[in-house]
Amino acid sequence: MTVIKDTLLQFLFALMPSVVYSIYYRNLTVNYSRSFIIVICSLCLILSMTFASSAQAGLIFDIRYVIMFFGILFGGLTTGWILLVEFMIYRLYIGGTGVIDAIIILVVTFPLSVMLASVYQRTRHRLWIVFTAGISFSFIPLTLLYITKPDYIMNHLLFNILAIPVQNSLGIWLLITLFNKSVTDKELSLKYIQNEKAEAVNHVAASLAHEVRNPLTTVLGFLQLMKSGTFSPEKMNRFLEISMEEIRRTEQILSEYLSISKPAASLQQRLELISQMQAVVEVMTSYANMNNVALHVRCPQTPIFISGSTAELKQLLVNFIKNAIEASKDVTKGTVEISIREEPPHVVIQIEDNGIGMTEEQLNRLGSIYYSTKMNGTGLGLTFSYQAIRAMNGSVSVSSEPLSGTTFLIRLPIAEGVKG
Numbered sequence: 001m002t003v004i005k006d007t008l009l010q011f012l013f014a015l016m017p018s019v020v021y022s023i024y025y026r027n028l029t030v031n032y033s034r035s036f037i038i039v040i041c042s043l044c045l046i047l048s049m050t051f052a053s054s055a056q057a058g059l060i061f062d063i064r065y066v067i068m069f070f071g072i073l074f075g076g077l078t079t080g081w082i083l084l085v086e087f088m089i090y091r092l093y094i095g096g097t098g099v100i101d102a103i104i105i106l107v108v109t110f111p112l113s114v115m116l117a118s119v120y121q122r123t124r125h126r127l128w129i130v131f132t133a134g135i136s137f138s139f140i141p142l143t144l145l146y147i148t149k150p151d152y153i154m155n156h157l158l159f160n161i162l163a164i165p166v167q168n169s170l171g172i173w174l175l176i177t178l179f180n181k182s183v184t185d186k187e188l189s190l191k192y193i194q195n196e197k198a199e200a201v202n203h204v205a206a207s208l209a210h211e212v213r214n215p216l217t218t219v220l221g222f223l224q225l226m227k228s229g230t231f232s233p234e235k236m237n238r239f240l241e242i243s244m245e246e247i248r249r250t251e252q253i254l255s256e257y258l259s260i261s262k263p264a265a266s267l268q269q270r271l272e273l274i275s276q277m278q279a280v281v282e283v284m285t286s287y288a289n290m291n292n293v294a295l296h297v298r299c300p301q302t303p304i305f306i307s308g309s310t311a312e313l314k315q316l317l318v319n320f321i322k323n324a325i326e327a328s329k330d331v332t333k334g335t336v337e338i339s340i341r342e343e344p345p346h347v348v349i350q351i352e353d354n355g356i357g358m359t360e361e362q363l364n365r366l367g368s369i370y371y372s373t374k375m376n377g378t379g380l381g382l383t384f385s386y387q388a389i390r391a392m393n394g395s396v397s398v399s400s401e402p403l404s405g406t407t408f409l410i411r412l413p414i415a416e417g418v419k420g
Contacts, residue, residue: 006053007167013048014063014171016040017070018178027391031186037075041067041083049090053163056152059098059145061164064106065137066172069113073120073176084110101148105141112136130176134169189383215246268392270415271313273304273347277340280317287322288336291329295321298339304347305415308392316385320351320408323382327355327406342414346394349410358400366398 017040021032045067052060064087072080084106091102113133120129142160146153153160222239225231231239281297288295306313321336328334337352358366366382389396393413400406 006051007163009051010048010053010063010167011171011174013044013051014066014175015178016044016047018175018182021179022182025186027387029190031183031190032074034075034079037071038079038082041071041075041079042086045083045086046090049087049094053159053167056156059096059101059149059152060094061141061167063167063171065109065113065141066134066168066175068106068110069117069133069137069172070175070179072113072117074179077114080110080114101141101145105144108140108144109137112140130173131169134172135165137172138165138168212250215250218246219243268307268309271306271308271310273306273313273340273349273412274299275303276310276313277317277338277349280314280321281338284318284321284325288325291325291334293325293328293334293336295325296335296337298337300340300342304340304342306347306392306412307415308412309388312388312391316388317349319382319385320410324351324353324355324406324408327357328353329355331355343411345414346411347414349412350407351410352405352407354405357402357404357406359402363398363400 017037020040021036024036025032045064048062048064048067049060052062068080068083068087071083087106088103091099116129116133116136120126123129142153142164145160222243226236226239277297277299281295285295321338324336325334328336331354333354335354337350339350339352341348341350386396389410389412395411397409397411398406
């Protein structure tokens with residue numbers, strides 16, 4: 001029973017990098033870094049050696065070789081050298097009769113780890129490399145110990161031929177398989193989020209081209225009138241004022257469009273929600289007009305402050321409003337109603353449309369990664385939005401019926417401090 005308990009504990013340490021990665025990078029817009037690999041591998045190495053399996057005092061067995069190989073594979077050779085030095089120092093500190101054996105084993109397994117990691121990066125048969133690493137890291141220590149301490153091997157034969165190979169072989173396979181899966185999913189998520197964002201920007205850009213053309217046409221008309229020179233100075237000044245006002249309006253529209261198209265930033269700061277919503281609506285109104293959808297907004301007169309990232313807040317609002325517009329474009333008198341109200345300690349953003357609606361099955365899957373109700377959708381737009389809302393300690397609820405429209409309620413905590 002003790003052997004099973006110790007082996008399961010070592011499995012826990014072996015899976016820590018994958019578990020911590022999934023938690024830490026869940027809401028971040030970047031993938032793992034070498035620093036993360038160094039820190040998590042160092043922690044796992046210390047913990048596994050501190051709570052190692054042992055059948056005889058002074059001889060400890062842990063998942064050090066698994067962590068070494070993983071660190072070299074995902075963190076590079078520099079990470080491997082750091083872990084090697086850490087192991088040497090800590091193993092000497094622990095002491096015992098197996099210190100010399102442990103150092104000799106590592107002298108053999110470390111270059112083997114470097115070689116296998118190099119082959120792993122170049123081959124398509126990666127499962128065989130992982131299998132080879134697990135078997136090698138199990139039988140190299142046992143072979144050396146059989147040469148130097150045959151009595152120990154024979155006295156604890158069951159422990160050595162079962163616990164150690166299972167611990168290393170299964171541990172390395174689980175760790176690398178799960179971590180690879182998490183990293184691949186994250187890369188796909190980041191890629192599709194950027195694609196979804198680019199698609200939204202492209203649609204908005206098309207509508208903005210139409211929207212910007214109107215004030216430019218006005219300015220051009222007044223300039224042509226002024227060029228004729230047939231008007232009084234008062235009229236000319238009035239033409240100039242109108243032209244400058246139209247140019248400022250054009251500049252404002254373009255500025256808001258550019259702010260939405262900037263890459264998302266994870267910096268959390270104090271934001272004024274009403275002005276952010278107005279900026280997004282200013283841009284999305286032209287997109288709604290292009291799709292023959294009426295866009296109505298009701299906001300309080302007093303400022304409301306929340307904590308979050310400006311870019312992420314704008315992007316998630318664009319995602320929800322864009323989806324609502326597209327759901328309403330094929331119905332008669334398509335309408336999207338947006339309202340903001342305070343329900344302390346939260347502010348509620350309600351986005352309601354009278355579009356095609358969703359079935360109960362679609363509602364249950366909404367926000368799941370890669371799921372979309374649109375034929376050409378990636379499903380990552382709402383996934384990103386849900387994650388961004390959770391990062392701001394908010395929540396989302398949705399109600400919908402087929403052909404009866406959809407209502408999203410986004411609840412965000414009101415930031416502490418005096419309003420205004």
